[in-house]
Amino acid sequence: MDELLKLAKVRFVGMDKTNEYDRELLEYAKKLSLIKPMFLAELCNVVETIARFNPSLALSISAHHLALYCLKDCNDFxxxxxxxxxxxxxxxxxxxxxxxxxxxxxxxxxxxxxxxxxxxxxxxxxxxxxxxxxxxxxxxxxxxxxxxxxxxxxxxxxxxxxxxxxxxxxxxKLAMSALNVGRVVFSSLALGIAKRCFELALNRAKRLGLINNQGLRWRFVDLKSDIEVVSSYINSVVSSFSEKDGVRPAICKLKACKIAKACADFAVEVFGAKGLIKHSITEILYRYAKALDIGEGTNEIMKEIISRSF
Ligand SMILES: Cc1cc2nc3c(=O)[nH]c(=O)nc-3n(C[C@H](O)[C@H](O)[C@H](O)COP(=O)(O)OP(=O)(O)OC[C@H]3O[C@@H](n4cnc5c(N)ncnc54)[C@H](O)[C@@H]3O)c2cc1C
Structure with a gap:
């Protein structure tokens, strides 16, 4: 897995520039059995870890498992x-x-x-x-x-x-149950992006001494706390998961995407104008974080699902 992550990280910016999927990375993921059926906790962990280095590959694996839920088994993507x-x-x-x-x-x-x-x-x-x-x-x-x-x-x-x-x-109903699984996995993807953005910002703030400003330090504290809360909530949904329950996956997705966007926004801020250079990692993650609001059902649809439980 470490080798895959290294390769995935190196290839990520190139994938963004060319708008092309990377067959070699996909084959590597397949060789590691990442496309075989897994327990939800394991899948969330895999997707979150890969999303930190290469959100595109993480989305491919996540979408594959959404389909796999309906197919039960399949040896290819x-x-x-x-x-x-x-x-x-x-x-x-x-x-x-x-x-x-x-x-x-x-x-x-x-x-x-x-x-x-x-x-x-x-x-x-x-x-x-x-x-x-x-x-x-x-x-x-x-x-x-x-x-x-x-x-x-x-x-x-x-x-x-x-x-x-x-x-x-x-x-x-099968498609809806698959989406309930998919939204929890997608939340882990969002969490991976949030953590990567947080780390990028923190490393730079430490390197430049920006962290010595109390105002900025407290912003890190707020984001870190939200990341921990969302992470715990995802774990709790995973540990008592019911595919018929659409409400908790919708809450997961809403909150995980919100923290991913907040962290991506903050990372750009901490990097200043450099954070907006086209195809820099912060600029890419900023674009990707916004898409989380839309993929696997929009925020508004998540709110509709949650409100139906009242
Ligand atoms: C990165 C990414 C990957 C994706 N992968 C897949 C995939 O693998 N398979 C797939 O099938 N689709 C995929 N999608 C598509 C995604 O599921 C849809 O974009 C999403 O469901 C919204 O549909 P739409 O874009 O047509 O927007 P619309 O449904 O047209 O929505 C437009 C706006 O209206 C709002 N809206 C719509 N209906 C309501 C309502 N009832 N109440 C309140 N507001 C409402 C929406 O929230 C949104 O803000 C992907 C999208 C992205 C961005």
């Missing part, structure tokens, strides 16, 4: 494709599934699919007889078009066009 032009309104999706001799014919398109460029198997939501169900489609039935997003540029994020045979995996 997978993608979970839900988003369409209806966005957060998953009930309005237009991708269609029609019963055929050997399964279902799935036709439609999905946007912003992590791992879309390189996945071998795609978990896809599609409408069949009025209901949204979950299907698996092999890459032969997919055409992927890279999306030029300003974040997670090494995660193979793509728009995909589907025209292939699918096998049914379950109903919409």
């Amino acid at each position: 997978c993608a979970f494709a839900l988003t369409e032009k209806s966005g957060s309104n998953v009930k309005a999706i237009e991708t269609k599934a029609e019963e055929a001799d050997k399964g279902y014919i799935i036709r439609g398109s999905k946007n912003f699919v992590t791992n879309g460029e390189f996945a071998e198997v795609f978990v896809i939501t599609a409408r069949h007889e009025g209901k949204v169900n979950v299907f698996a489609v092999d890459k032969g039935g997919i055409k992927a078009e890279r999306v030029d997003l300003g974040c997670f540029r090494g995660s193979g994020i793509a728009k995909i066009y589907i025209d292939g045979i699918g096998r049914e995996l379950g109903d919409l």
Whole structure:
């Protein structure tokens, strides 16, 4: 794992510059069995650790496991494709599934699919007889078009066009349960970014003596306390996890993304203008931290889920 982390760290800025996924890194992660099913606690730990060095690789692993939850097992990278032009309104999706001799014919398109460029198997939501169900489609039935997003540029994020045979995996509840797992893992990714930004800022503040200013020191204290609280909350959700409970994963995601953004913002501040140099690590993490508000369901959707429990 240490070797993977070293390589992942070195390659990260390059991935951001080129907007290309790194096949060698993915193969390395596969060799270390990071794409095999894992206990949630282990997966969160892996994703958080990798996110500190290479958030793009961490997102790819996280998205793979979201799909794997529906597939149960798969020996290659997978993608979970839900988003369409209806966005957060998953009930309005237009991708269609029609019963055929050997399964279902799935036709439609999905946007912003992590791992879309390189996945071998795609978990896809599609409408069949009025209901949204979950299907698996092999890459032969997919055409992927890279999306030029300003974040997670090494995660193979793509728009995909589907025209292939699918096998049914379950109903919409399966996708929702997978998202509950995914949001906890995504929170660990956010925590990894928060910790990296905090460390970058702290190292610089110590090196330049900025830490001697009480005002700045107390800002570090506030962020450190929030990181610890979010970390403990994620651990508590993981230790008593129920895939049917959407509320606690939504709280996790909301809070973890908030602290990641606060730490990324602070890191840029501590680095001054240098913090904004294009493709510097602080500038990259600042862009990536914002995306956390949107991926795996937006903040507003998290709030809607939480408010339904009142
Ligand atoms: C880095 C990244 C990776 C991603 N990976 C994947 C992936 O692997 N698979 C996949 O399927 N998708 C993926 N997505 C897409 C992501 O899930 C969607 O972007 C997200 O669900 C929001 O959909 P949208 O972008 O269409 O925004 P919209 O749904 O159009 O939302 C626009 C705004 O309206 C608000 N809004 C919408 N509905 C409501 C409501 N009911 N109440 C209050 N406010 C509302 C939203 O919060 C948001 O602020 C990824 C996105 C990112 C950024």
